[in-house]
Amino acid sequence: MRYFSVFKTDAEILRAINDIHLKGRWYDLDCTYSKGVFWKSLPQPRYKSDLYPQYDDVMQIDATTMDGIEDNRFESIVFDPPFLFRGRKAENRDKMSMRFSYFKSYEDLMRMYSKSMEQFMRVLKVRGYLLFKCQDMSEHRFYCTHKDIINYAEKIGFVLRDIVIKVSSNKLQRDAKQQNCVAKTHSYWLVFKKAI
Numbered sequence: 676m677r678y679f680s681v682f683k684t685d686a687e688i689l690r691a692i693n694d695i696h697l698k699g700r701w702y703d704l705d706c707t708y709s710k711g712v713f714w715k716s717l718p719q720p721r722y723k724s725d726l727y728p729q730y731d732d733v734m735q736i737d738a739t740t741m742d743g744i745e746d747n748r749f750e751s752i753v754f755d756p757p758f759l760f761r762g763r764k765a766e767n768r769d770k771m772s773m774r775f776s777y778f779k780s781y782e783d784l785m786r787m788y789s790k791s792m793e794q795f796m797r798v799l800k801v802r803g804y805l806l807f808k809c810q811d812m813s814e815h816r817f818y819c820t821h822k823d824i825i826n827y828a829e830k831i832g833f834v835l836r837d838i839v840i841k842v843s844s845n846k847l848q849r850d851a852k853q854q855n856c857v858a859k860t861h862s863y864w865l866v867f868k869k870a871i
Contacts, residue, residue, distance in 0.1 A: 681840045685713045685808070688839050688864050689753070696804055696836060696866055703749040706738045706791075707756055720753065739790035744798045752795050755808040756788065758820065758862075781818055789827050796831055799869045805833060808841075810862040817856045821863045828867050837866035 678691040693701060702720040705713070710729055714720065724736035736742065738754065788809075795805050805828070812818045825835055843860045 680838070681842055683842060683844060685841060685864075686716050688841055689713060689717060689806075692804075692806060692837070692839065692864065692866055696868075697751055700750060702753055702806075703751045705753040705755075706736060706741075707754055708733050709755075713753070713755070722749075739787055739794060741794040741798050746797050747800045748798045749803060750800055751804040751806065752799060753806045753808075754791065754795070756791065758784070758810045758812060781812070784820075785823060785827075788824060792824075792828055792833070793831060796833065796869060801869055801871065803869045804836075805865075805867040805869070807865040807867060808862060809865065811859055821865060824865060828865075832869065832871045833867035834870045835865060836868045839864040839866070 676694065678695065682688045682691070689702070693699060701718060704722040704724065705711075705720045706724045708720075708723040708725045708728070708730075711719070711723070722734065723730075723732060724734040724738075726735070726737055728735050736744065738756070792805070792807075799805065807824060807828075809821050809824055811820045821838075829835065841862050841864065843862070
């Protein structure tokens with residue numbers, strides 16, 4: 676099977692990353708499990724956690740602290756955190772903000788991401804994988820989130836091994852009076868490996 680860089684579903688991406696990078700070992704932990712949408716057509720990860728679990732078999736764990744998880748525990752972690760930030764109430768029928776939780780500022784978003792990545796570095800085994808789903812954002816200006824994530828991850832000892840792109844089929848973009856940059860209809864899966 677030959678995989679290319681752009682996919683339509685997260686399930687296809689998870690299969691490809693498993694085949695290429697995990698060599699069929701499947702996923703240890705999804706720490707932002709939510710309703711388990713990624714896994715509907717796939718085998719479940721070995722462990723599931725979320726800040727606000729919606730099912731009995733999902734552990735309540737904050738990704739920024741990973742309380743109760745010992746060092747070097749997992750070979751792979753799937754991380755799909757919130758990616759929106761708004762310094763104001765949602766306006767203009769902002770469907771994305773109404774559907775997903777969001778941060779008050781870009782700095783708050785990056786603080787959560789950074790703390791989480793530090794914990795993932797702790798709980799991953801050496802040569803373990805972090806699969807980080809993210810999306811670039813705009814809130815009156817363009818924020819290159821994936822670049823900032825990569826820079827921080829590399830600073831603390833992760834190595835970027837791959838980037839996969841998911842193109843969205845449903846566009847939940849708000850109807851803006853003034854468009855500041857092109858509407859983002861894609862997200863990234865960043866594949867990091869713990870090098871130390």
